[in-house]
Amino acid sequence: MTTDLGLLTTAASKWDEMAGEFKKVETRYGDSVQKITTGGSWSGVSSGVAHTSFAATRYEYAAAQIQAKAIASLLRDAHEMFTDLKKRLDSARADAVAAGMTVSEQGHVAFDYTKLTPAERSAYHHDPDGEASIRTAVAKWQQHIDDGVKAVSTLDEGVKVALGRAGADSNKDAFGKGADETFSGFNAGAEGDLKKAMKPDESSVGTNPDSKTGVTVSGPKYGKEGSVKAYADLFHETAKGSTAAGDLQLSGIADIYGGGRASANYGFTDQGASAKAEASIGVRALTEGRAEYGYVGGYGRAEGFAGAEAGVSAKATKQEVSVGAKAFAGAKGTLAGGAEAFGIGVGVNAEGWAGPGAEAWWGYKKDKETGKWKIGGDAGLSPILGGKVGLEITVDPHKVSDAIGDAADALGDLFS
Structure with a gap:
């Protein structure tokens, strides 16, 4: 609750700047080094090898831009989602307090007896039904707070997964499909939509999750088999x-x-x-x-x-x-x-x-x-x-x- 979420957008801007710098390098590389193999004055086996190698290097510069922009987008999406969940949690805490509860900094809910008059406090203590209603109310608000905390934790784990996938080479243009010659380079297939990037890779065919028979197919992408x-x-x-x-x-x-x-x-x-x-x-x-x-x-x-x-x-x-x-x-x-x-x-x-x-x-x-x-x-x-x-x-x-x-x-x- 005390985290400065603005740091996410600050970092996103730095990643966008990085993509711009990679673009400059890619352009310089194409106009100087790679140009040597496309001018027609060099031929033979060494020229062919250099042509493939130089194209692969330029591909990595382009892939680095895609990856950097995707990470910037993921960080901005994360900022938006975290901000929304934080507001919801703030609102849940305020609602609990308005309903007569206290909520500690650690998220523990308790009934606020300080708001009761001495007579009301005595009545609650001597009324079994009153004590039971308090326990029920506390449990309900505790669950409400816990659900809000869990939503933040789930998003946090999802952002971690998404950033890990963005940083792993998808090899979408490798194995003869394009100029990619590096199996652990930059990710030209990086996903910048956080909701999509957090989804599981695996698709399943079966009667239900507990099915005794079925077929599953996944990847390869985002650094997974x-x-x-x-x-x-x-x-x-x-x-x-x-x-x-x-x-x-x-x-x-x-x-x-x-x-x-x-x-x-x-x-x-x-x-x-x-x-x-x-x-x-x-x-x-x-x-x-x-x-x-x-x-x-x-x-x-x-x-x-x-x-x-x-x-x-x-x-x-x-x-x-x-x-x-x-x-x-x-x-x-x-x-x-x-x-x-x-x-x-x-x-x-x-x-x-x-x-x-x-x-x-x-x-x-x-x-x-x-x-x-x-x-x-x-x-x-x-x-x-x-x-x-x-x-x-x-x-x-x-x-x-x-x-x-x-x-x-x-x-x-x-x-x-």
Whole structure:
């Protein structure tokens, strides 16, 4: 409520000025450097390469103008929307106060007893219905205030998403469609309408959001991967739990899924490049148990699959580099186990296959849920009966850091 929203329009003006400066540079570049390849006095292979390269550079100068103007427009839209929501919240607070409430700077609503006479205050305290009506009124106005705050928070998150998309190369003129030769350059497809820029990328075809079958298609645009997915989920159940006895932590999970899925992901983003396609149909089941005591722990996992699957993948991003391929039809069972000490773990897995297939994977990646880095690979082959073996090394940066810190503290205590 105390933010100077005028800074948004000030920033928007600076972005417009930036677009004007990029226009000057683009014009100078075209009249001096790029002109060398269009005069007819230079020919040959080097001229062709230079022509493509210089055109790509000028394209980026033009794309920079589009991106800067789009960001300026987004900031102005944000100013208008934030100003409107702020006025609504001010109005909601004023209405609550007029209705006999107090609203703190943190947005907490309470009944204003100071406006009552001593007799009225006593009557309220001794009347159960009166106290109930006060609680109801307070809850109603609190919800009204909360809704106003939530609307501001939702817009704030939407503006963040829109600005992030504007700053990511959409590559709309890449891959032979135009002069764009840089996959992470300026965004010639930047959207300047905030309402449009905040909309989700994904479009879905299905009976309803909870549908067991459907098709989804998205991107690629605004720095996100494009994807195509078709699915038919028959059932999916998960159960998990955990308990602790002092420093001993025990946890477990069981999961079973049946159905069919086919998907493809592809794209060049600010995070890197990736491509993946896979399809599967059948039943999968998994159960896993873990035990941890301080910085030492272990796990065991069993998996089963009956059906058919195939896929290929390649990824090179800031958080994963990997390649893999697989094809299998039949049934397989997996046993895996490992141990961890001070944030570093080593695990092995082995599968038995009944059915033809082949599979290989290698790489390293960061687990989004746990924050652990995983390094490893596996390979398998089965003409009719066969299997697969694999190795996995995990590094938990937080546990490693904590363990080193505790060790240093213990060493300091020893010599103090």
